[in-house]
Amino acid sequence: MLETLLIRSRAVPPEQPRRRGATSVDSGRDRFGVLRAVLAAVPWFQVGLGASIVLLAAMVPWATDRLLTAMDQQIVAVDVRGEFVGDSRIEVERSVGAWVGKSYFATDLAEIKSELERRPWVASAAIKRVWPGRLEIDIREKKPLAYWTDGRLVSRSGELFSPPNPEVAGRLPRLAGPDVRVREVIAMARSMSDQLAGFGLGFAGLSVEQRGAWTLTLSNGIEVVLGRDQVEQRFERFITVYENRLAARVDEVSRVDVRYSNGVAVQWKPEAGIAAPKS
Structure with missing residues (x-):
């Protein structure tokens, strides 16, 4: 009887020792699982929105320039308004006539204002653009x-x-x-x-x-x-x-x-x- 028990005990292979905390998984599946976890954690809506904003911000100057270029006209007339006592309306109109034919958008209104206010009788000059190709100038003389x-x-x-x-x-x-x-x-x-x-x-x-x-x-x-x-x-x-x-x-x-x-x-x-x- 003792001999029989010993034979049975040899027939059962010994159990291999296990490491605590260790698991055994397939290495390929593990890499894809990590990738999926990373992708799932990314806030794709916010990323897309941010990218769209950056793209739009980059395009606005370009689009604006293209729009202004398409809309730009030549200045075809300059209207001078105001009460003239010391200065001559004709002389003022002749002076600002130099801007006729210039770009409607590119013309520097501050330059026109500065030139007019250098005239001895002119106290102030206000200039504004009137679409599509006119400038309006209001002259106020010194009293x-x-x-x-x-x-x-x-x-x-x-x-x-x-x-x-x-x-x-x-x-x-x-x-x-x-x-x-x-x-x-x-x-x-x-x-x-x-x-x-x-x-x-x-x-x-x-x-x-x-x-x-x-x-x-x-x-x-x-x-x-x-x-x-x-x-x-x-x-x-x-x-x-x-x-x-x-x-x-x-x-x-x-x-x-x-x-x-x-x-x-x-x-x-x-x-x-x-x-x-x-x-």
């Missing part, structure tokens, strides 16, 4: 306020300019002084002009010397010497003296000097036959 030292003009905004034809501005007050004080002179002139109008007197001019002495000229020819100090107070004193003492004889007055502390000195016209007393 002269007065004649300035040495024949130049000063605009209402305080800009000094030298057009070749300042006389077209017509009859204007005359202001004078150092260029750096132009705005100060304008402000003083406006204040005095408003006050004089209340007494029926017209404003003709105002000047300030390099050393700061002010002189006012009325439209009736009377010269009012104001000096350097307390100019506003001295002007008020002149108004008071004029209202109380000079209004009735204004045609006989040539010059009024208000630089005195307690009065004024009046210079009469020669034909009045009166000395120049202090008032």
Whole structure:
């Protein structure tokens, strides 16, 4: 019996030892499985959307250029609008006529604007394209306020300019002084002009010397010497003296000097036959 058991035990092959954690799979199937897992993990929708956006972004400049090239025309007309007093509409139109025949899209509007605003009378120029082949230009001229030292003009905004034809501005007050004080002179002139109008007197001019002495000229020819100090107070004193003492004889007055502390000195016209007393 013992012999039989031993024979049976030899008939059963011994079991091979196994490694813990190890598996045995086919190597080809394993590679394709990993590939499928990787492909399944990729967000294909987002990838496709991103690629489409990149492609469109690359095509937009090209498509835009092709579209503009197809739509581009030559400039066939330039319309100039605005009120012209100092400048000539014909001269302006002749100047901008150089752009007729140029590319509608490629023409630099800033260049046209810059060239027009170099003209002495032009304050500003606005240019716009009008499809299919026109440019519209709106011109705004400088508005002269007065004649300035040495024949130049000063605009209402305080800009000094030298057009070749300042006389077209017509009859204007005359202001004078150092260029750096132009705005100060304008402000003083406006204040005095408003006050004089209340007494029926017209404003003709105002000047300030390099050393700061002010002189006012009325439209009736009377010269009012104001000096350097307390100019506003001295002007008020002149108004008071004029209202109380000079209004009735204004045609006989040539010059009024208000630089005195307690009065004024009046210079009469020669034909009045009166000395120049202090008032």
